[in-house]
Amino acid sequence: MKYDSRLIRKPYAQPRLKRAAWGFVTAAFWGLYIYLWLPLVTLILWLLGVRTAFFELYTRQHQVEPFLIVAIPAMAALCALLLIGWAEYNRWRFARQDRRSPQDDVRVDEVAQRLGADLALAQRLGQSKVTLLHMNEQAIPESMSTPALVVPAAG
Numbered sequence: 001m002k003y004d005s006r007l008i009r010k011p012y013a014q015p016r017l018k019r020a021a022w023g024f025v026t027a028a029f030w031g032l033y034i035y036l037w038l039p040l041v042t043l044i045l046w047l048l049g050v051r052t053a054f055f056e057l058y059t060r061q062h063q064v065e066p067f068l069i070v071a072i073p074a075m076a077a078l079c080a081l082l083l084i085g086w087a088e089y090n091r092w093r094f095a096r097q098d099r100r101s102p103q104d105d106v107r108v109d110e111v112a113q114r115l116g117a118d119l120a121l122a123q124r125l126g127q128s129k130v131t132l133l134h135m136n137e138q139a140i141p142e143s144m145s146t147p148a149l150v151v152p153a154a155g
Helices: 016-048 050-057 066-094 108-115 119-127
Strands: 132-135 141-145
């Protein structure tokens, strides 16, 4: 039986618009899921006194601490600068290498040597798409077979 590529899901083979639409649907349902947990989280935080601690530490007598007005935006700007700096450093570091370029083919004798198998087995491996290797006690391939694939029913 010939190899059927429908058995492996390939999300990047789908059109971008379809992938993006399912991404938005997934994000919406995650948002709904989190929204449903918020009352329980609020109750736990209230029982732990987080609301009281917030008012005592930051808004005592309903006044905003002047230090917070300056410190929180400064910390947010520093975090943003650090993140942008790290991203630019990585872009500079990896800009010279294109990792998407095709890789060189590996010779059959090298595959056989690395596997510890004979040359005939390595040649058969290179010609098949789906293979089941039969190994001995020392994890060296002795033989191979092609498993019978079950084709999913069209539905």
